[in-house]
Amino acid sequence: MERNIFENICPLDHRYSLKKDLFNDLGKYFSEKATIYFQARVELALVKALAGRGVCSFDVVKEVEEAVKGIKVGEVYEEEARTRHNIRALVNCIRKKISAEARPFVHLSATSFDIVDTANSLRYKEATEKLIVPALERLLEQWLNLAEQERDTLQIGRTHGQHAEPLTFGLVMAYYASRLHERIVNLEKVVSSLCGKMAGAVGAYNASSLFFEDPEEFEKEVLKELGLKPAPVSTQIVPPEYMTDYVHSLITVFGVLADFSDDMRHLQRTEIGETGEYFAKDQVGSSTMPHKRNPINYENVKSMWKTFMPRMVTMYLDQLSEHQRDLTNSASGRFIAEIASGLMMTVDRLYKVSSRMKINSRKMKNNFNLSKNMIIAEPLYIFLAAAGHPDAHEYVRKLTLKADKEGKDLVELIKADKEIETYLAKLDKRQKDILYNPEQYTGIARERTEEIVTKIRKERGL
Structure with missing residues (x-):
């Protein structure tokens, strides 16, 4: 039956399926x-x-x-x-x-859910191995490339929405790459556990035992044809935890993508402006404000996550099936395919955005400079404490309040403060350089970035 895609009900089948190659692969x-x-x-x-x-x-x-x-x-x-x-x-x-x-x-000795649950395990296993993991690896590699490319790009770190300490944008990308890599590893492990059954209507091998003295071995032979293993024990259905774990692994991948997108979306704010989405020549940002360039792709990723993440609750509800089986998961189980499809469409979108991400290192430096003269508070406190100051943290806290009140640089105040001369005299050249040149206070951000990228590339053969 032919149908115009714009007559479909599910947005995955019209709005998000215009890329035909991807839609065909998902199909x-x-x-x-x-x-x-x-x-x-x-x-x-x-x-x-x-x-x-x-x-x-x-x-x-x-x-x-x-x-x-x-x-x-x-x-x-x-x-x-x-x-x-x-x-x-x-x-x-x-x-x-x-x-x-x-x-x-045909169907001799089988019950319906010998077929249904086994087929579902098979298709999600093959889809993950042949479609989902390769797509995630492409995105992962793009993030690793960005981490390498920006390993020296200075950026102010933020905690609670406030400027914290400096790091590099490369380390930010390495952080997200590491989380994505760990989720891929987890997904591969979970999907390898998906299993099938050929144990009959109540899981007691009633029908197959009429033919075979070893019905459990027969079950293994059927599933071996499909590259699956049998569940340790089944009722009429495969124990639901295997599929629950699988969907949970998809949702946690989704969460990493949403978190990344939310961060990049905020960095694209007008007053921050450190990153930006690619904007096509004829793209329109607003129906009334011609100057607008909205982070629509990052917002879409978060919106898709909000759509599919709550469905995990349904998966937990589907762990309950009365006695050997009831039909309360019959409808809900059919929507797992939408979760996997939504994730794939999101990965595809984010790969395109990541491959054309605009990174404004000049704006990152300008934003760093806004807090440049305050961020030395942490190393100053640590240096003073190490040099023997009896209450270094409180001293530096009060000094930051004074700097803020008088509109002065923290560096000016510490240079003029005779009280701490003896402590500062104990600092070596490198420590003094950090105090007077806060750009250098990035810890081992560069080294960690390279370490993470190298480790992931080696483990995944990228």
Whole structure:
């Protein structure tokens, strides 16, 4: 059935799907067509395992394989309208395409959620390995490049929205790259744990035990065809914690992207102006203010995170299923694909923005200079304490108040204060340089940046 995308209801299918290549890639795993395709793959794997046990011939496997290739979503939906059961509809559609001799072996010994949960684990595993992780690695590499490029770019650090101590913008980028890297590692670990089942209606292998003395081994054989392992124990469904952990890992990736975007958005404020989004030649920032250049991409990332992050609550609710299974996760479970798709669209957007980020080092230096004469308060206090001053912190605190009240530089006041001459005399050249040249007070920001970048590149082979 052909449909104009602008007649779709979900914004992911119209507003955020205009990039056709990405939308097509997402469709391979997250569309309804993909859902049925992966379920059909599980049905085929079951028949292959039955043939491997001699229950049916390999000719049956060939028939089912061809039938699966010819399955169309529309016909499955038409059959479901008649049967009121999605998996039975799929099974019937496969059976219609094969010989009478082969039909008994389709879905033999399986229950619906042997197919549904296994297919979901399979498609999310493959989507993550083939689509999501590579996209995240591209973004990660871009952030690493920026960290290297800006490893010496002076920036004032901020805590609680206030100027704190200087660092470099490279270290800021390395910080976000490190968080993203750790989330990718976590995602890979979690997705490798996604598992399937072929344990029957209540998880007791009732049906398969009619054929095999070792139904658990048979389950392993079915899942091996798909590159999955069985859950340690199941009811009618795979224990929900595996999918809960998977979605949680996606949401925490989303959180890193949103935090980064929120920081960059604030740095783009008029009065700060340290970073900026790329602005296309014909792009309009406001319908009434022609001069506006709004951080729309960073704001979109945060907005998408706000859309999908709360759905994690639903995943926690879906941990509850009455006895061996109820249907209270039947509808909600279908929306996991939207979370993964929303994340992918956000990663794609942020990669483009990051690759064309404007960094205003001059404005960073100007903003640093606003606090240049106060930020030496920390090293001054530490130097004085180390030199034996009995109450260095209180002394420096009062000195900062005096500097602020009299409109003087902190450096001027300490040079003129005879009370601390003996303590300052104990400082070496490097320590004095830091006091009188606050630009040098960046700790090991450069070295940490290089260390982080090198470590991540080595671990990921970038």
